[in-house]
Amino acid sequence: MPRAPWLRFFACLLLGGVAVWVALAAWIMLAPLSVLGFDEVQVLAATALLERCDPVRVVVFGDSRPIFGIDPGSLDTSVVILAEGNASPVVDQYRLQQRLACARKPDLVILSYILPAFVRVNANGFWTNGAFTHGLGLDEQWAVMRAVAPGLFQPMQTDAAETYAELPFGLKTVLYRSYFPVFYGPSVLNAQQTGLRSRLESNERVRDLIMAGHGHLEGRMAGPGRRRHWMSGCRTAG
Amino acid sequence: MLFVSFVFLFGFLPVTWVGFQVLARQSRRLGFAWLVLASLFFYGWWNPRFVCLLLISVTANYLAGQAIALLRERPYWCRAVLTFAVCGNLAALAWYKYLGAVAGFLIGHGIAVPDPGPIILPVGISFFTFTQIAYLLDVAWGEVERRDPLSYALFVTFFPHLLAGPILHHQEMMPQFARPGRHVFSGRDTAIGASLFVMGMAKKVLIADMVAPGVGWGFAHAHEVQFFLAWKTALSYSIQLYFDFSGYSDMAIGLARMFGIRFPLNFNSPYKAGSVIEYWQRWHMTLTRYLTQYLFNPMALALMHRVAGRRRLQGRRMTRADRFLWMVLVPMMATMAIAGVWHGAGLQFVVFGLLHGVYLSVNHAWRIFWPPGERPNVAGRVGSVLLTYGCVLVGAVFFRADSVTAAVQLLAGMGGLHGAEGPVPLPGAAAGLFGPVGPLLSRHGLVSFGDMSGAAGRYADAAALALIYAVIWGLPNTQQIMARYRPALGWNGAEPRIFPPWRISAGWGLAIGALGMLALTLHQTSEFIYFQF
Numbered sequence: 001m002p003r004a005p006w007l008r009f010f011a012c013l014l015l016g017g018v019a020v021w022v023a024l025a026a027w028i029m030l031a032p033l034s035v036l037g038f039d040e041v042q043v044l045a046a047t048a049l050l051e052r053c054d055p056v057r058v059v060v061f062g063d064s065r066p067i068f069g070i071d072p073g074s075l076d077t078s079v080v081i082l083a084e085g086n087a088s089p090v091v092d093q094y095r096l097q098q099r100l101a102c103a104r105k106p107d108l109v110i111l112s113y114i115l116p117a118f119v120r121v122n123a124n125g126f127w128t129n130g131a132f133t134h135g136l137g138l139d140e141q142w143a144v145m146r147a148v149a150p151g152l153f154q155p156m157q158t159d160a161a162e163t164y165a166e167l168p169f170g171l172k173t174v175l176y177r178s179y180f181p182v183f184y185g186p187s188v189l190n191a192q193q194t195g196l197r198s199r200l201e202s203n204e205r206v207r208d209l210i211m212a213g214h215g216h217l218e219g220r221m222a223g224p225g226r227r228r229h230w231m232s233g234c235r236t237a238g
Numbered sequence: 239m240l241f242v243s244f245v246f247l248f249g250f251l252p253v254t255w256v257g258f259q260v261l262a263r264q265s266r267r268l269g270f271a272w273l274v275l276a277s278l279f280f281y282g283w284w285n286p287r288f289v290c291l292l293l294i295s296v297t298a299n300y301l302a303g304q305a306i307a308l309l310r311e312r313p314y315w316c317r318a319v320l321t322f323a324v325c326g327n328l329a330a331l332a333w334y335k336y337l338g339a340v341a342g343f344l345i346g347h348g349i350a351v352p353d354p355g356p357i358i359l360p361v362g363i364s365f366f367t368f369t370q371i372a373y374l375l376d377v378a379w380g381e382v383e384r385r386d387p388l389s390y391a392l393f394v395t396f397f398p399h400l401l402a403g404p405i406l407h408h409q410e411m412m413p414q415f416a417r418p419g420r421h422v423f424s425g426r427d428t429a430i431g432a433s434l435f436v437m438g439m440a441k442k443v444l445i446a447d448m449v450a451p452g453v454g455w456g457f458a459h460a461h462e463v464q465f466f467l468a469w470k471t472a473l474s475y476s477i478q479l480y481f482d483f484s485g486y487s488d489m490a491i492g493l494a495r496m497f498g499i500r501f502p503l504n505f506n507s508p509y510k511a512g513s514v515i516e517y518w519q520r521w522h523m524t525l526t527r528y529l530t531q532y533l534f535n536p537m538a539l540a541l542m543h544r545v546a547g548r549r550r551l552q553g554r555r556m557t558r559a560d561r562f563l564w565m566v567l568v569p570m571m572a573t574m575a576i577a578g579v580w581h582g583a584g585l586q587f588v589v590f591g592l593l594h595g596v597y598l599s600v601n602h603a604w605r606i607f608w609p610p611g612e613r614p615n616v617a618g619r620v621g622s623v624l625l626t627y628g629c630v631l632v633g634a635v636f637f638r639a640d641s642v643t644a645a646v647q648l649l650a651g652m653g654g655l656h657g658a659e660g661p662v663p664l665p666g667a668a669a670g671l672f673g674p675v676g677p678l679l680s681r682h683g684l685v686s687f688g689d690m691s692g693a694a695g696r697y698a699d700a701a702a703l704a705l706i707y708a709v710i711w712g713l714p715n716t717q718q719i720m721a722r723y724r725p726a727l728g729w730n731g732a733e734p735r736i737f738p739p740w741r742i743s744a745g746w747g748l749a750i751g752a753l754g755m756l757a758l759t760l761h762q763t764s765e766f767i768y769f770q771f
Contacts, residue, residue, distance in 0.1 A: 006425030009747040013432070016751025017758075024759055 033203040039085045041203045042067065042217070045210035046082050050095060053102040056080045060215070061092045062112030072214040081215025083112065239283040241489045242439055247758070250280060251493075254397075258497055262421030269421050270392050273497065277397040281362070288360040292395065295330065299323065299370040300390050303377045310380065320378045327367045327374075334359050339583030362401040364580055366394055372532055373408050382408060389415040398493035402486055404504035404524040410727055414499055424498060429742050430723050431496030436754040437716050438488025443757040445706060446481035449474040457638055460648040465658040468651030470699060476627075476634045477706050480509060483522070488716050491726050502527075503726040507715045512614075512622040514597040514629055515605075523728075529573050537569040558606070566602045571595040581637070586645055590636040597629050623711075661686035663696070713737060 028035055032044065056078040060066045064085040072079035082095060096109065210217050239246045254276040262269025282289040302323035309316040338357045345353060373390075376382050393411045394400075456463055456471025463471060487505040494501045508521035518526045541564045549556055571592065578591020614622060632649065639645035650656060661680070666688035669676045679685045714734035717726060721733040723740070733739040740746055 004425060005742045006429045008744055009429045009742045010425075010432075012744040012747030013751035013754070016748035016753075017755035018751075019748075020752045020755035020759070024755075 031200070033207065034197075034200040036203060038203075038206065041206045042210060043084050045207045046084055046215060048207075048211065049080055049215055050082055050098060053099075053104075054078075054080055054214075055102075055104040056214075057107045058110065059099055059106040059108070060110045060112065061096060062110070066110070066112050067210075067215065067217050071216045073216070079214060083215065239280050241435075241486070241493070242442060242757075245283075250276070250283075254280075255496060259421075259423050263423070264420065266417065266419060266421045267388060270388055270415060273397075274388065274391045274395055277392075277395040277400060280397040281395070281400060284361055285358070288358075291330075291360055291363075292366065295327075295366060295370065296391055296394050298326065299374065299394075300385075300387055302326075303374055303382070303385060303390075306374060306377045307382070307385065310378070316378060320374060323374050324371055327371050331363060331367045333357070334363055336579075336583045365403050365405060366400065368528060368580075369394060369405055372405075372528060375532060376408065383412075386416075396494070396499070398490040399501065402490075403522070404487065404490060404502055405528050406502070406524070407527075410502055411499075421498060426723075426742060427498050428496050430720065430725055431492045431494070433740060433746070433750045434488050434492030434495060434716060434720065434725055436492075436750050436757065438485040438490075438492060440485070440753045440757045441481045441488065442485030443760055445709075446478045446485060449478045449706075453478050453638070457640070457644065457648065460639065460644040460651065462656060463648065463651045464656045465651065465654045466696070467659065468648055468656070470703070472631055472635055472648065472652060473703055475638050476509075476631050477703075477710075479634060479637070480710065484715075495725060500725075500727050503717060503729045505715075506717065506729075507710075509627055509630070509710050510623060511626050512619055513626055514594065514601045517626055517630060518594075518598065525577070529577055533576060534569050534573040537572060538565045541565070541568060562603060562606055566606075567599050570599050570602070574598065584641070586636045586639050586642050589642055589645070590633050593633050593636065597633075658684070664688075 033041065036044065058075075058077060058079040060070055060079065060081045060083055062083040064083065066081055066083045067085070070079065070081055072081065082099065092111065099106070099109075206217075239250060241247075254273070257272050257276070258269045261272045278289055278292070281292055302319060305319050306316055306323070309319060334357060337354050341351055341354050344351045373382065373393075377385070389412050390408075392415055393406060393408055396406075399406055453471060453475045456467060456474070460468075460471075484505045491501045491504070502524055504522060504524050506520040506523065508517050511517035511520050542561070545560065545564045546556055549560070574591040574595030575588060576591070577594070578587040578589070581587050581590070635648050635652075636642070636645045639648060662685045664685050664687050669680075669687040672679065672685075676685075676687065680687060714737050717729050718731055718734050719737060720740040721729070721731050724730075
């Protein structure tokens with residue numbers, strides 16, 4: 001240990017910070033459902049569905065709309081929804097590669113995003129070179145994206161994707177969930193405000209519902225957003 | 239830029255601190271010049287347009303101060319320049335802070351006045367305007383010795399106090415800036431400052447922000463909240479305000495100390511006060527000092543001279559009641575009304591100020607006409623602390639509400655005029671404790687013995703509040719914990735007997751590091767309440 005008292009003080013200060021960081025990271029990894037927010041549970045459920053590699057004919061990627069809008073139970077074919085709220089095409093490119101690596105490939109992949117995510121906005125706030133991409137195949141979507149925003153969207157580098165894909169699943173989970181627990185700060189705070197037990201129960205219910213619905217989530221369900229805040233009694237944002 | 243934002247914590251603060259340490263090793267004034275530039279950048283981060291306003295204000299006030307100093311032998315011109323400069327400051331404040339609200343009020347009441355449109359309130363304008371008015375008055379009174387432009391610019395713009403105080407006095411700052419020679423890095427100052435900063439951040443993030451969502455909801459629904467929720471809203475707000483301002487004050491003092499500068503104490507456990515006079519000696523202490531020195535005292539003396547002169551002409555003597563009226567009541571109500579308006583444009587702030595004016599006047603009257611005898615015992619002290627807190631709580635409702643109507647509605651809810659959420663669930667065994675009153679309470683639907691449905695939520699809320707009050711009333715404050723190192727000017731208190739005092743030690747390093755990381759991880763960037771003033 002350093003001799004100067006203030007140096008020792010700052011060394012220990014660093015150590016204390018790291019200890020709390022590790023403790024929080026461990027908590028998030030070991031019991032994610034007791035702390036994560038509503039959106040994060042959707043991502044976890046979608047990831048679990050992806051890893052299950054169910055033999056299905058249709059796979060849906062995209063943002064939150066298909067999560068609520070497409071009900072696999074009402075369709076006469078096997079469908080799984082791997083969409084996420086505020087999905088990014090670049091992330092979905094990688095997730096699609098993961099899905100296509102499954103033994104049985106889907107016959108159809110649907111990509112659904114909010115249009116402004118693909119277009120540039122000029123200084124006056126108007127879209128320039130806007131184009132509808134819905135209903136196009138993946139290659140055509142990439143072509144459109146390259147046309148409207150050259151260089152803005154790039155497929156993930158194959159080498160990087162392969163390197164990441166080679167990592168054991170457990171390690172990937174550690175990296176994904178713990179590389180910066182600050183991202184989960186608001187979730188931890190909300191979890192403390194609403195109560196860890198109720199957060200866990202609510203998240204388990206949401207995850208089970210998403211898994212049972214093959215990715216579909218009923219819009220009117222009582223999610224965390226329906227809970228009451230501990231001080232105000234008002235509905236929490238989830 | 240907020241003190242709890244990542245851009246401040248991981249960008250601005252380290253760069254500014256390292257830059258200061260490097261430059262100030264060459265020359266202290268070089269380091270201070272760097273701090274002025276950094277402070278302007280800090281202010282401009284929010285809205286670069288208003289850096290010009292700040293620069294104009296600093297330059298104009300500095301030049302006015304120089305002119306007043308030069309003209310001190312010519313009283314007429316000195317007074318003319320002083321009046322012009324003070325009016326200019328107040329005009330800027332009125333334009334940005336009150337014009338829109340007053341015009342909106344008049345238009346809302348059917349009086350045709352030109353609509354000034356939306357006016358953005360420059361953050362911290364009340365603080366830097368008041369600081370500079372005090373400086374001008376002191377120059378005119380001959381109390382300013384050092385007036386070099388760099389020290390003055392740093393005195394006004396130094397970023398830890400720029401946005402929400404403490405309201406500095408040049409006599410405690412200028413001598414610190416004027417020390418010649420080179421600055422020597424102090425690990426001790428840095429450790430003290432960083433610890434205070436982290437403790438303040440923890441207060442803000444872990445307590446004030448935690449109760450904030452419930453407060454917002456409660457005040458937004460003031461017209462319908464019932465008994466328990468109304469009380470919970472008011473109590474939670476008083477907690478939020480307390481920890482928000484306490485946290486901010488600690489952070490400001492800590493930041494300044496990291497640069498080797500000591501700020502005056504601004505917050506000293508006000509909810510432990512046993513009277514409203516004591517409360518104002520502990521809450522926003524630099525504002526109280528300012529109001530006393532530059533408003534209350536001159537007003538009281540001027541009134542007293544005038545009335546005493548008139549009485550002499552009439553051949554009458556001043557009675558004790560006369561002295562109370564002209565030396566306490568009238569200047570107190572005027573000062574507190576101005577203090578209320580200083581906090582914001584709205585009738586609710588006027589009511590807040592007047593309410594505290596009444597509290598303080600009653601408190602002074604009590605001391606003057608019924609002086610207390612021996613020191614109160616423990617029960618008396620507890621009673622006076624609770625009574626003071628109750629008075630402050632009513633004031634806080636007006637302080638937070640969007641209008642006088644909303645405040646009155648919430649107070650009505652606290653009084654049970656909106657009804658109650660249902661009886662308080664108590665276990666059946668508790669019925670015996672109430673004796674004959676139990677059945678009466680039960681018959682009127684105030685309590686229910688044996689039916690514990692919905693009890694968990696209510697008791698959890700009560701437990702959470704009780705825990706926070708235990709922290710407020712049971713634990714020493716940061717100044718007491720760090721008493722040995724005198725972190726703030728004007729603090730001569732002793733170290734706590736029960737709580738472990740702060741030391742530059744490994745144990746405290748670990749604790750501060752853990753607290754800091756906890757606060758960082760759980761943090762959601764939110765503004766300090768006093769930033770709006």
